[in-house]
Amino acid sequence: MKRIFSGVQPTQNVHLGNYLGAIRNWVRLQDDYDCIFCIVDLHAITVWQEPASLKAQTREVAAAYLAAGIDPKRCIIFNQSQVPAHAELAWIFNCVARLGWLNRMTQFKEKAGKHRENASVGLYAYPNLMAADILAYKGTHVPVGEDQKQHLELARDIAQKFNNDFGVNYFPLPEPLILGPATRVMSLRDGAKKMSKSDESDYSRINLTDDADLIRLKIRKAKTDPHPLPGPEILTDAAAQDARPEAMNLLGIYAALADRPPEAVLEEFAGSEFSRFKDVLADLMVATVGKIGREMRRLQQDPAEIDGVLRRGIEAARAISDPIMREVHDIVGFLRP
Numbered sequence: 001m002k003r004i005f006s007g008v009q010p011t012q013n014v015h016l017g018n019y020l021g022a023i024r025n026w027v028r029l030q031d032d033y034d035c036i037f038c039i040v041d042l043h044a045i046t047v048w049q050e051p052a053s054l055k056a057q058t059r060e061v062a063a064a065y066l067a068a069g070i071d072p073k074r075c076i077i078f079n080q081s082q083v084p085a086h087a088e089l090a091w092i093f094n095c096v097a098r099l100g101w102l103n104r105m106t107q108f109k110e111k112a113g114k115h116r117e118n119a120s121v122g123l124y125a126y127p128n129l130m131a132a133d134i135l136a137y138k139g140t141h142v143p144v145g146e147d148q149k150q151h152l153e154l155a156r157d158i159a160q161k162f163n164n165d166f167g168v169n170y171f172p173l174p175e176p177l178i179l180g181p182a183t184r185v186m187s188l189r190d191g192a193k194k195m196s197k198s199d200e201s202d203y204s205r206i207n208l209t210d211d212a213d214l215i216r217l218k219i220r221k222a223k224t225d226p227h228p229l230p231g232p233e234i235l236t237d238a239a240a241q242d243a244r245p246e247a248m249n250l251l252g253i254y255a256a257l258a259d260r261p262p263e264a265v266l267e268e269f270a271g272s273e274f275s276r277f278k279d280v281l282a283d284l285m286v287a288t289v290g291k292i293g294r295e296m297r298r299l300q301q302d303p304a305e306i307d308g309v310l311r312r313g314i315e316a317a318r319a320i321s322d323p324i325m326r327e328v329h330d331i332v333g334f335l336r337p
């Protein structure tokens with residue numbers, strides 16, 4: 001059976017990178033897979049979250065899923081902390097994964113920065129929890145942005161080691177699905193940095209809740225270079241692409257939002273000035289992202305609707321993970337008297 005699991009952390013703003021790298025792909029996959037989409041609040045607290053904001057942010061991510069077109073009748077939508085299997089299986093995986101594996105994780109190094117000694121133990125063990133999220137449902141496919149690739153390789157290593165250690169063929173090795181022309185959306189202020197929730201400049205990202213005026217302003221202010229837009233030949237020239245990261249980023253975003261191949265977009269805009277391209281991009285973004293933002297704001301006015309979706313999701317998620325955890329207990333040798 002093919003089963004998808006993926007998630008977004010309820011930390012501050014859901015942005016265009018989350019949408020193009022992850023959520024939009026999920027909407028398309030829900031027709032062909034059994035899908036579970038989680039709001040990963042246990043992951044969020046690996047760095048400090050204000051308790052009152054965490055609740056609002058959890059509803060905001062749920063609203064983003066629904067507004068983007070995830071159908072709660074076909075998919076399970078829930079928040080991670082309310083299903084005990086995640087934390088429990090993560091503990092077992094803490095005892096399966098090796099320190100050396102976690103020491104290689106580049107995201108921990110980036111997030112902990114110079115203050116490594118002061119990072120939470122949770123931030124360090126975070127990839128084990130991510131493996132538990134997927135495997136508590138025996139998830140087989142995981143649609144994510146490019147930045148999660150290394151964590152998924154670790155999830156496969158953990159599944160493999162668990163199976164080997166206990167002499168079973170129990171967990172599937174989950175496969176990443178990294179799809180579309182915008183798997184790594186970059187900051188609008190710096191083409192060398194990933195668009196992220198935690199960047200201190202709000203102009204670095206498009207939040208899904210930004211209104212039309214703010215979207216237009218952010219695109220107008222987005223960093224570019226002084227040259228006209230390149231033609232399709234740039235796609236076969238890695239050095240030329242590296243020299244123009246901001247241009248490639250905006251083109252990738254446009255191709256993704258327009259749902260057109262990057263070649264066709266480059267063909268159309270080759271030689272154009274950025275000012276013209278930015279106008280067209282802003283119009284498209286207002287039409288697509290702006291629409292999702294409006295629906296999110298409507299949903300957020302009615303927390304009862306969102307909470308109802310989450311409650312049903314929690315129940316459905318437990319119905320799948322409870323029996324899996326019972327089997328895991330037997331495999332590990334926990335007595336169930």
Ligand code: AMP
Pocket residue numbers: 007008009010017018019020021022143144145146147148182183184185186194195196197
């Ligand atoms: P996070 O915001 O870290 O919870 O990420 C949630 C999902 O969005 C994951 O699948 C990430 O890979 C994806 N994602 C986050 N930032 C970006 C980005 N800048 N470009 C593409 N995908 C992203």
Ligand code: TRP
Pocket residue numbers: 005006007008009040043129130133134142143144148151
């Ligand atoms: N670590 C992911 C991120 O920050 C979020 C996440 C947590 C996730 N658990 C997951 C993604 C399981 C896919 C599958 O983006």
